[in-house]
Amino acid sequence: MELTGADIFVRCLADEGVEYLFGYPGGAVLHIYDALYQQDKFKHVLVRHEQAATHAADGYARCTGKPGVVLVTSGPGATNAVTGIATAYMDSIPLVVFTGQVPTPLIGNDAFQEVDSVGITRPCVKHNFLVKDVNDLAMTIKKAFYVATTGRPGPVVVDIPKDITAQKASYHYPKRVSMRSYNPVTKGHPRQIKKAIDLMLAAKRPMLYTGGGVILSRASRQLTELTRLLGYPITNTLMGLGAYPATDKQCLGMLGMHGTYEANMGMHNCDVLIAIGARFDDRVTGNIAKFCPTAKIIHIDIDPSSISKNVKVDVPIVGPVDQVLREMVKVLKEGKQEPDAAALKAWWKQIEEWRAMDCLKYDRDSDLIKPQYVLESLYEVTRGKAYVTSDVGQHQMWAAQFYKFDKPNRWINSGGLGTMGFGFPAAMGVQFAHPKETVACVTGEGSIQMCIQEMSTCLQYGLPIKIINLNNGCLGMVRQWQEFFYQGRYAMSYMESLPDFVKLAESYGHVGMQITRPEDVESALKEAFAMKDRLVFMDFLTDQTENVYPMIPAGAGLNEMILV
Amino acid sequence: MRHIISILMENEAGALSRVAGLFSARGYNIESLTVAPTEDESLSRMTLVTWGTEEVIEQITKQLNKLIDVVKLMDMYEGPHIEREMMLIKLRAVNTGRQEIKRLADIFRGRVIDVTDAIYTIEVTGTSDKLDAFVKAIAPTDIIEVVRSGVTGIARGEKSLRV
Numbered sequence: 116m117e118l119t120g121a122d123i124f125v126r127c128l129a130d131e132g133v134e135y136l137f138g139y140p141g142g143a144v145l146h147i148y149d150a151l152y153q154q155d156k157f158k159h160v161l162v163r164h165e166q167a168a169t170h171a172a173d174g175y176a177r178c179t180g181k182p183g184v185v186l187v188t189s190g191p192g193a194t195n196a197v198t199g200i201a202t203a204y205m206d207s208i209p210l211v212v213f214t215g216q217v218p219t220p221l222i223g224n225d226a227f228q229e230v231d232s233v234g235i236t237r238p239c240v241k242h243n244f245l246v247k248d249v250n251d252l253a254m255t256i257k258k259a260f261y262v263a264t265t266g267r268p269g270p271v272v273v274d275i276p277k278d279i280t281a282q283k284a285s286y287h288y289p290k291r292v293s294m295r296s297y298n299p300v301t302k303g304h305p306r307q308i309k310k311a312i313d314l315m316l317a318a319k320r321p322m323l324y325t326g327g328g329v330i331l332s333r334a335s336r337q338l339t340e341l342t343r344l345l346g347y348p349i350t351n352t353l354m355g356l357g358a359y360p361a362t363d364k365q366c367l368g369m370l371g372m373h374g375t376y377e378a379n380m381g382m383h384n385c386d387v388l389i390a391i392g393a394r395f396d397d398r399v400t401g402n403i404a405k406f407c408p409t410a411k412i413i414h415i416d417i418d419p420s421s422i423s424k425n426v427k428v429d430v431p432i433v434g435p436v437d438q439v440l441r442e443m444v445k446v447l448k449e450g451k452q453e454p455d456a457a458a459l460k461a462w463w464k465q466i467e468e469w470r471a472m473d474c475l476k477y478d479r480d481s482d483l484i485k486p487q488y489v490l491e492s493l494y495e496v497t498r499g500k501a502y503v504t505s506d507v508g509q510h511q512m513w514a515a516q517f518y519k520f521d522k523p524n525r526w527i528n529s530g531g532l533g534t535m536g537f538g539f540p541a542a543m544g545v546q547f548a549h550p551k552e553t554v555a556c557v558t559g560e561g562s563i564q565m566c567i568q569e570m571s572t573c574l575q576y577g578l579p580i581k582i583i584n585l586n587n588g589c590l591g592m593v594r595q596w597q598e599f600f601y602q603g604r605y606a607m608s609y610m611e612s613l614p615d616f617v618k619l620a621e622s623y624g625h626v627g628m629q630i631t632r633p634e635d636v637e638s639a640l641k642e643a644f645a646m647k648d649r650l651v652f653m654d655f656l657t658d659q660t661e662n663v664y665p666m667i668p669a670g671a672g673l674n675e676m677i678l679v
Numbered sequence: 680m681r682h683i684i685s686i687l688m689e690n691e692a693g694a695l696s697r698v699a700g701l702f703s704a705r706g707y708n709i710e711s712l713t714v715a716p717t718e719d720e721s722l723s724r725m726t727l728v729t730w731g732t733e734e735v736i737e738q739i740t741k742q743l744n745k746l747i748d749v750v751k752l753m754d755m756y757e758g759p760h761i762e763r764e765m766m767l768i769k770l771r772a773v774n775t776g777r778q779e780i781k782r783l784a785d786i787f788r789g790r791v792i793d794v795t796d797a798i799y800t801i802e803v804t805g806t807s808d809k810l811d812a813f814v815k816a817i818a819p820t821d822i823i824e825v826v827r828s829g830v831t832g833i834a835r836g837e838k839s840l841r842v
């Protein structure tokens with residue numbers, strides 16, 4: 116039997132096991148929406164802006180490891196989705212984004228709502244396709260899911276002209292697909308693994324530096340086993356938080372521009388650096404010329420182009436992190452060699468001295484609400500078990516510093532692109548994936564206003580997200596840079612005419628709370644989190660002058676932090 | 680250093696723009712780029728001349744390999760290879776100059792492929808250096824038009840780039 120392209124689309128998604136499709140209708144995708152209307156295999160979530168569709172799908176992907184799926188119309192639908200696609204691209208998140216396109220005969224004619232979606236998205240996707248024949252539709256969709264989810268994951272765009280969705284073809288969804296031009300590595304080279312282990316065991320001052328790749332590869336268990344076996348200190352990047360339990364004493368917390376003193380000093384002084392699923396981002400390395408001056412570097416990564424891109428490494432291992440770590444644990448357990456216990460003891464003694472600096476300390480006696488205190492309380496009240504999404508700015512750094520993630524896939528933020536507006540829609544995706552779990556969105560009054568319309572979506576679908584708005588009345592991270600590096604000339608970092616967030620939440624049908632005194636913080640959080648089936652917008656008026664410490668200024672090395 | 684990278688890619692619409700886009704987005708240099716179908720119509724072959732430090736060239740080949748449409752590639756400078764470029768050059772050729780240009784073309788193994796009473800059009804093939812040398816040997820005022828194909832290349836001996 117022949118099906119229309121629109122029906123084929125729906126069948127493919129059902130056969131792919133898609134649970135949620137995040138989208139927004141428009142002319143070019145009306146055949147598809149008509150087919151969606153007549154099926155019940157998966158749910159379509161109607162957002163209020165296409166950017167939010169991509170972020171929600173992204174949040175869903177980050178917390179489940181499954182691909183997020185998006186459908187938008189041509190032209191403005193596609194361009195609105197681009198920010199979300201780029202966000203996913205920078206953090207290697209598997210998304211499959213379907214964009215409607217004008218009918219094939221009109222392509223290139225500046226037709227109504229035509230943009231070159233394949234051209235516009237090319238630099239921010241892992242791959243993209245334009246479907247030109249309805250007979251290729253099913254295979255193209257299969258390839259899109261395959262490419263998005265294997266190797267180093269990433270977003271894939273499939274552009275589907277309207278006429279293709281009306282034409283008919285016989286339906287067959289391939290179980291498997293192989294592409295001669297795409298063969299991701301499935302195993303690290305045993306000789307390289309052996310070499311890396313020898314180097315690791317010879318270390319006197321070792322350091323494990325792990326990133327989002329560990330989480331993407333679901334290698335948290337293997338990483339934890341390896342780290343405990345070695346007894347080495349470990350630091351996680353912003354993207355890697357939760358891969359190793361933050362409450363464990365081997366964990367030195369986050370590194371980089373706003374990393375802990377002990378993590379950054381440990382990096383700077385180590386003699387063997389073991390980088391796992393991390394990419395030596397400039398926010399992590401500081402000044403590259405001053406980076407880890409005494410270290411030999413091992414780097415495990417699925418993507419060959421990540422290796423020696425920013426920092427030259429001594430022992431590269433290209434392969435999936437989970438497989439390589441499993442192999443390392445096996446080799447270590449079978450072998451007779453052990454780490455140098457005496458050297459390690461001295462190294463830990465040094466690290467404990469750095470840790471004793473207590474670099475995250477803040478004024479606990481202030482009359483104003485300190486943002487750090489809100490996050491500490493959030494951690495306590497949710498007993499460290501919430502899924503926390505965040506926007507971008509100071510609040511993001513404080514959340515990363517103060518919420519101790521013991522499990523992977525719980526900390527969801529835009530690390531690579533730093534997209535304000537990400538946190539709230541991402542929280543929707545998380546709440547859809549885990550309807551019973553506690554989901555908190557940590558944000559600022561700047562960021563939240565970039566996707567605030569999604570409160571309407573949350574009412575429609577009954578998503579009981581808790582919004583923690585650290586309202587300092589300014590674009591705090593911008594203000595901080597202006598204070599430090601522009602002699603306090605606060606150009607455009609103060610926003611006037613903020614809305615009354617309590618009333619705003621209420622007008623969207625939710626609960627709003629405003630908290631102005633430190634002594635009310637904990638009780639307010641308890642009250643809000645007790646409302647299991649309501650979205651609560653918590654507007655915390657916080658100390659405007661608070662800055663994020665430690666901080667590594669531009670051009671400095673990891674050992675040159677500004678401390679409180 | 681200068682490198683010649685040969686690429687076999689899926690003969691898909693947009694494949695060329697993925698390569699060109701990669702080079703501009705990452706700020707790599709392109710000296711020349713040629714692309715044409717191969718005997719297997721599902722593949723096209725691209726030859727790209729670029730330059731950079733060893734680290735940059737390594738990144739270029741890795742990034743190219745990462746493009747989903749790239750099936751295989753080879754850096755010609757990793758082994759002995761033959762490189763060729765073709766040039767068509769239109770020259771003012773009058774009076775005694777005609778003899779001289781003809782002689783020069785012979786030295787460079789060029790062929791006169793079109794003639795009028797005032798013009799010679801010559802075809803020369805060789806390495807880019809050789810073509811440069813030919814152009815230099817002609818008085819600039821006699822040169823009317825130069826068109827070069829860009830470099831193509833192939834490995835010597837048994838080694839080959841195929842799927």
Ligand SMILES: Cc1ncc(C[n+]2csc(CCOP(=O)(O)OP(=O)(O)O)c2C)c(N)n1
Nearest residue numbers: 508509510533535559560561562590591592
């Ligand atoms: C879409 C977007 N525009 C601009 C920026 C630059 N930026 C980074 S942090 C920041 C301030 C964020 O303010 P707010 O959300 O109030 O958080 P705070 O820093 O005060 O905690 C800005 C403007 C960005 N990251 N993303």
